[in-house]
Amino acid sequence: MKKKILIIEDDTIVRENTTEILQLANYDVISAENGKIGIEKASFFKPDLIICDILMPDLDGYGVLQILMRNRSLQKIPVVFMSAKTKHEDIRRGMDLGASDYITKPFEESELLSAVATRLKRKEIYERNIEKENRSPRKLKIDEIERVFKFKESVEYKAGSTVYCEGNVSNHIFYIVKGEVKTFKVNQDGKELITEIYSDKSFFGFTSLLESSPYVENAEAIKDTKILRIQKNEFFQIIKDNPELGLNFIDMLSHDLEFIKDHLMHLVYDSVRRKTADAIIQLHDKRGGQSPIEISRSDLASFLGIAKETLTRTLTDFKEENLIYTQKNEIRIKDKEKLQKIQ
Incomplete structure (x- = not known):
């Protein structure tokens, strides 16, 4: 099936010459003499590529591109600007708005055909990848x-x-x-x-x-x-x-490694109160903030590298300070902010 190309150009000679070159290259081509007509033709013709002049009356090429970008059915169509404007800021403005390429006038026939073929090929690859992703299982x-x-x-x-x-x-x-x-x-x-x-x-x-x-x-x-x-x-x-x-x-392994490093630092340098508070907060967060934390005093003491009796006294202190609530092997955080500030 022939690829469809829409040319939007107010200069009759340039428009007709460009149309003839592309038709001879076996493309299905229609043209429009200004931006407004170009938008209308794009809506029903659904071209595979649009070649658009920048300097046009009523609606210039930048305006055409902005309208295309706001139309969900047209916004994926690649647009190649064609203009005598060669200043860097003009080219940059077109690219920032979403143009796919830029051809300066006057241009060689080979330059036009190369730009068109390249953009159509990229569009084909893009659509093929999208189709493949839609067929493939979700990541x-x-x-x-x-x-x-x-x-x-x-x-x-x-x-x-x-x-x-x-x-x-x-x-x-x-x-x-x-x-x-x-x-x-x-x-x-x-x-x-x-x-x-x-x-x-x-x-x-x-x-x-x-x-x-x-x-x-x-x-x-x-x-x-x-x-x-x-x-x-x-x-x-x-x-x-x-x-x-x-x-x-890999991200999960990196996170776990950082957790182990932090845990070892707490074991070596922190006070019993500080590392007990940190362990309670970590266990609470690892469970998605769900309460209560269910862990035996022996296991928590082993995790902290302290005696069970020392842990029991520390938990009792936290409970009396209204930071946590404990019952058997359950621990509930009552004031996480104050628990985080313990030294």
């Missing part, structure tokens, strides 16, 4: 992983159940559908130090993602938890098919 985000792996049955872990142990060979990464998991290490004295706490819609177990090397920590469900066990080759295939997911995953 995935991390929290849509369940939809991708809906064929996989989630595994249920009761509170206190082991997900994996340090030294186990890593063949999977894990995604929490619902629940909570802690990762931790145990020192030579048998003391547990929690390295991270993961909640709904979180990945974990990716410290050995690229190799089938052993896990360097333990993972255990804090409460009843549903988890997707995803084999690494399955995960890499999904990333290959959905590059956006891979970028989101």
Whole structure:
């Protein structure tokens, strides 16, 4: 099918010569002698490309372009300006308004045909990409992983159940559908130090993602938890098919690394009150601001690297200061702003 081109030019000789050149090049061409008529013809002709003069009576080329940009059915049509105006600011103004190209008069036949062919080719590529995107699945985000792996049955872990142990060979990464998991290490004295706490819609177990090397920590469900066990080759295939997911995953890993760095700084340098307050706020925010925070005193103390008795006294102080409310293993924030200011 021939490509359709609309020429808007008030100079009769230029208009007729340009029309003849393009018709000889096998384009379907119509013309208009001014901007107003050009807009009317564009509306019913729906050209693939518009070639428009700038200096015209009644409605100049800039005005034509602005009207086209406001019309949803015409705004995607590439416009090539054709004018004797050669000042940089004139060209820049046209490009800023949305023109696709600029031909100065007088022009060579080859220059005109080259500009037209280039713009039509770019339009074709653009439309092909749009069509491909419309046929393709929507770009995935991390929290849509369940939809991708809906064929996989989630595994249920009761509170206190082991997900994996340090030294186990890593063949999977894990995604929490619902629940909570802690990762931790145990020192030579048998003391547990929690390295991270993961909640709904979180990945974990990716410290050995690229190799089938052993896990360097333990993972255990804090409460009843549903988890997707995803084999690494399955995960890499999904990333290959959905590059956006891979970028989101890298962003998530970077965020987690920053969190771990901050957490270590708090453990080393902050007072017990300061790091306890920060941990409560972090756990609260990681759960999307949902209350209450459900965590045992032992686990929270392990996460902070302090004795359970020390944590209990600190939580009691916070409760008396009306900063939090506690009941059994639940913590609710009552005054987050004051909690953030604790030193």
